[in-house]
Amino acid sequence: MNDTVLIVGAGPTGLSAAAGAASAGRKVVLVEKEKVLGGAPILSGYARLVPSGEWAKDAVGRMVARVTGGARVTIHKGAKVAGIEGDLGNFAATLSNGQTVNAGAIILATGFTHFDSINKPEWGFGTYEDVVTTTQVEQMVASGKITCPSDGRVPERVCILLCVGSRDRQIGREWCSKICCTVSTNLAMEIKELSPKTDVYIYYMDIRTFGLYEDKYYWRSQEEFRTKFVKARIAEVTQGPDKRLLVKGEDTLVKRPIVIPFDLVVHAIGMDPNLDNPEIAKVFGVGLEKHGFLERGEHYTSSFASTRRGIYAGGSALGPEDIDTCVSHGLAMVMRAIGDLNALVQKAA
Ligand SMILES: Cc1cc2nc3c(=O)[nH]c(=O)nc-3n(C[C@H](O)[C@H](O)[C@H](O)COP(=O)(O)OP(=O)(O)OC[C@H]3O[C@@H](n4cnc5c(N)ncnc54)[C@H](O)[C@@H]3O)c2cc1C
Numbered sequence: 001m002n003d004t005v006l007i008v009g010a011g012p013t014g015l016s017a018a019a020g021a022a023s024a025g026r027k028v029v030l031v032e033k034e035k036v037l038g039g040a041p042i043l044s045g046y047a048r049l050v051p052s053g054e055w056a057k058d059a060v061g062r063m064v065a066r067v068t069g070g071a072r073v074t075i076h077k078g079a080k081v082a083g084i085e086g087d088l089g090n091f092a093a094t095l096s097n098g099q100t101v102n103a104g105a106i107i108l109a110t111g112f113t114h115f116d117s118i119n120k121p122e123w124g125f126g127t128y129e130d131v132v133t134t135t136q137v138e139q140m141v142a143s144g145k146i147t148c149p150s151d152g153r154v155p156e157r158v159c160i161l162l163c164v165g166s167r168d169r170q171i172g173r174e175w176c177s178k179i180c181c182t183v184s185t186n187l188a189m190e191i192k193e194l195s196p197k198t199d200v201y202i203y204y205m206d207i208r209t210f211g212l213y214e215d216k217y218y219w220r221s222q223e224e225f226r227t228k229f230v231k232a233r234i235a236e237v238t239q240g241p242d243k244r245l246l247v248k249g250e251d252t253l254v255k256r257p258i259v260i261p262f263d264l265v266v267h268a269i270g271m272d273p274n275l276d277n278p279e280i281a282k283v284f285g286v287g288l289e290k291h292g293f294l295e296r297g298e299h300y301t302s303s304f305a306s307t308r309r310g311i312y313a314g315g316s317a318l319g320p321e322d323i324d325t326c327v328s329h330g331l332a333m334v335m336r337a338i339g340d341l342n343a344l345v346q347k348a349a
């Protein structure tokens with residue numbers, strides 16, 4: 001029996017799993033398709049993370065440093081798993097770089113894909129330069145300046161549209177992406193910190209700053225940073241004769257049409273299933289749930305099992321999750337993998 005753990009994906013989930021398996025004395029092979037480790041927070045250049053307030057490059061950088069340089073972890077960057085054979089305790093994986101990895105268990109930490117706002121054309125992304133996404137604003141905050149891409153001016157008025165690519169049955173996204181209300185209220189405060197004269201509006205259907213995020217983000221952004229919340233249904237984003245953006249819709253509290261000018265419109269984009277998931281399902285022989293995220297085996301007594309024995313799935317590969325949860329999933333998958341491998345040894349003894 002081989003007790004090496006093969007981990008696919010080096011975002012927060014995979015990095016947590018790799019550190020966990022190594023600390024439990026297992027050999028780890030980590031396969032990441034990009035040339036850089038860290039997943040979405042690093043690849044998309046997030047600024048300060050919620051809820052820790054730490055810069056993503058520092059927080060996730062620490063997670064990366066924990067697994068690089070250790071004798072137990074072998075890392076393949078810029079590589080994918082092209083095929084696997086075998087079963088729990090005895091898998092052989094062929095990588096796209098031509099190498100073969102033998103492992104007893106496989107952890108899928110392959111994450112999510114950001115919603116592409118092009119799929120919501122009526123809200124102006126791709127048509128107007130000053131319609132951007134939360135990931136672009138994260139990058140602006142990280143660079144220390146909030147500007148309108150069209151001409152570099154500091155915006156007087158910014159609006160953040162929530163639920164872009166989430167909770168939208170018309171475009172086949174029936175899920176709530178869980179973290180974007182909190183991320184957006186945090187960004188509203190960061191914009192105000194960088195540019196105190198800028199007014200920030202948030203247009204919402206519901207606010208879901210879940211758990212302990214309610215006072216730290218929702219109330220604080222209103223009470224200390226004067227973020228204005230408008231409950232609305234947005235119909236479209238267009239441009240006025242003065243080139244400012246016009247956000248049109250209905251204020252659903254007073255039931256009146258609204259047309260409000262802004263300098264910068266931000267899409268709070270959701271978390272889609274990883275675009276690779278059909279390929280991952282085929283290569284690893286695992287199932288996908290109806291939206292296209294990886295399918296869980298069973299929830300309570302076999303948590304984090306995929307639909308194939310010896311292969312585990314967790315983090316945002318299963319559906320929208322925040323980083324804290326992904327870190328826990330990473331450790332939980334390792335626990336499951338080691339437990340199943342131990343059971344195999346005991347059975348054989
Ligand atoms: C705008 C925005 C801001 C956010 N800000 C926060 C925040 O402040 N705090 C917070 O807690 N959460 C935040 N999140 C959520 C956070 O991004 C996720 O919780 C986290 O990135 C999920 O980690 P993961 O490892 O599961 O997936 P990912 O971060 O997606 O990492 C998956 C990794 O797997 C790799 N991969 C994918 N497919 C393959 C393949 N086929 N083969 C090999 N490798 C593969 C990818 O390249 C990537 O490196 C935010 C989300 C969004 C959309």
Ligand code: SF4
Binds near residue numbers: 162164175176179270
């Ligand atoms: S977390 Fe908020 S913005 Fe994100 S999908 Fe859910 S309700 Fe919409």
